[in-house]
Amino acid sequence: MQALILAGGEGTRLRPLTSTIPKPVVPLVGRPFIAYMLEWLHAHGIDDVILACGFMADGVRAVLRDGSAFGVSLRYIEEPEPLGTGGALKYAEDLLADRFFMLNGDCLTDMDLTEQLRQHERTGARATLALMPVDDPSAYGLVRRNDDLSVRQFLEKPSPDEIDTNLVNAGAYILERGVLDGMASAGTKISIERELFPALVGHGLYGYEASGYWMDIGTPERYLQATFDILEGEVRTEVGREVAAAHGVLRLAGEPGEAGEPGEAADGTVHAPALVGAGCRLDPAAVIGSRTVLGRGVTVGAGAHIESSVVLDGAQVGAGTRISSSIVGADVRIGDRCRVEGRVVLGQDVTVGAGNTLLAGMRVFPGVTLPEGAIAF
Numbered sequence: 001m002q003a004l005i006l007a008g009g010e011g012t013r014l015r016p017l018t019s020t021i022p023k024p025v026v027p028l029v030g031r032p033f034i035a036y037m038l039e040w041l042h043a044h045g046i047d048d049v050i051l052a053c054g055f056m057a058d059g060v061r062a063v064l065r066d067g068s069a070f071g072v073s074l075r076y077i078e079e080p081e082p083l084g085t086g087g088a089l090k091y092a093e094d095l096l097a098d099r100f101f102m103l104n105g106d107c108l109t110d111m112d113l114t115e116q117l118r119q120h121e122r123t124g125a126r127a128t129l130a131l132m133p134v135d136d137p138s139a140y141g142l143v144r145r146n147d148d149l150s151v152r153q154f155l156e157k158p159s160p161d162e163i164d165t166n167l168v169n170a171g172a173y174i175l176e177r178g179v180l181d182g183m184a185s186a187g188t189k190i191s192i193e194r195e196l197f198p199a200l201v202g203h204g205l206y207g208y209e210a211s212g213y214w215m216d217i218g219t220p221e222r223y224l225q226a227t228f229d230i231l232e233g234e235v236r237t238e239v240g241r242e243v244a245a246a247h248g249v250l251r252l253a254g255e256p257g258e259a260g261e262p263g264e265a266a267d268g269t270v271h272a273p274a275l276v277g278a279g280c281r282l283d284p285a286a287v288i289g290s291r292t293v294l295g296r297g298v299t300v301g302a303g304a305h306i307e308s309s310v311v312l313d314g315a316q317v318g319a320g321t322r323i324s325s326s327i328v329g330a331d332v333r334i335g336d337r338c339r340v341e342g343r344v345v346l347g348q349d350v351t352v353g354a355g356n357t358l359l360a361g362m363r364v365f366p367g368v369t370l371p372e373g374a375i376a377f
Helices: 033-043 057-064 084-091 113-123 192-200 220-231 238-245
Strands: 002-007 048-053 073-078 099-104 107-109 127-133 142-145 151-155 167-176 205-209 214-216 249-252 260-262 274-276 292-294 305-307 322-324 339-341 357-359
Touching (some): 002 084, 033 057, 033 107, 084 192, 107 167, 107 220, 113 167, 127 142, 127 192, 142 167, 151 192, 220 238, 292 305
Parallel strands (some): 002 048, 002 099, 127 205, 339 357
Antiparallel strands (some): 142 151, 249 260
16 A cells, blocks of 8 residues: 655744754654654555655655665655645656555654545545544634535634534545546646545545544644653554553663663663663763653753753753753753753754753754853743
């Protein structure tokens, strides 16, 4: 079975993290984000994957290579310019099988694609959309279905009196190749959600009500929540199983994405659940709180305390510094006695001098240097 993953966006909402790292390979609990999707596809018998790239495509190829590390055969297409979801689909047409999955590359999920395929075959659908129930439907476009599970209507920005379903588009589709026949030619900007799917209502478009975990990781808040959910096993992943098997503290022994080894930190105190990358150096008086991920070669000084945060490869955290609910990019240097709290995001190679206080969603872009005591609240 084949899948087309749309992963061409720039990830602007995740900047400055994505200023230097292509969004599909942003590290998420010890491995590239898109690796979770590839492993999920592999678990459902999908072994032929086409990745539609755009921004920093070479960086994506350099990390994922041929996909064999994740159990799939991976091919790449690179859009000359952003063409929208439908335009990317049409651009890949020559590589597509007679039936294939099409997936939004922004989502972390463990929904049952095998059951979605069974329904697609049972109904004789031309296209089947995965639909997820949500707690607050008013924030989404809703999808209404008929009793036979065919899609009746798409409803954008519903008013309270219009909400009669809680099902929303989950960004996972099964398509018969023939649905591309009526689309504009390759190179045209097309929205599959606004143009193709409405045209298929009454002509073989069905909705599959999925269950399980589903989250778009496109913002720092959601990136952190996805990190916590993987560590705590809220979403079914191989990494989550490894963390559980290691009694909540997983120390990686090799490259990101390789199997880890259970065990307590040899230095410092680490509270579960947490992941500690290879080569980390924690002062004996350092404390790593729960729901924390440290990348490879991170250094944490005496009396420093990090909790509910992600600290990427090669970062240095000074003595007495506190980091909470924040994201620290690769090779960042944070001096002594700093506070970094409340969804702060530090880009790659940022230097924060001693005694700085960074709070309330502050974002510092790659390469910036903040002198000692420059920011205080």
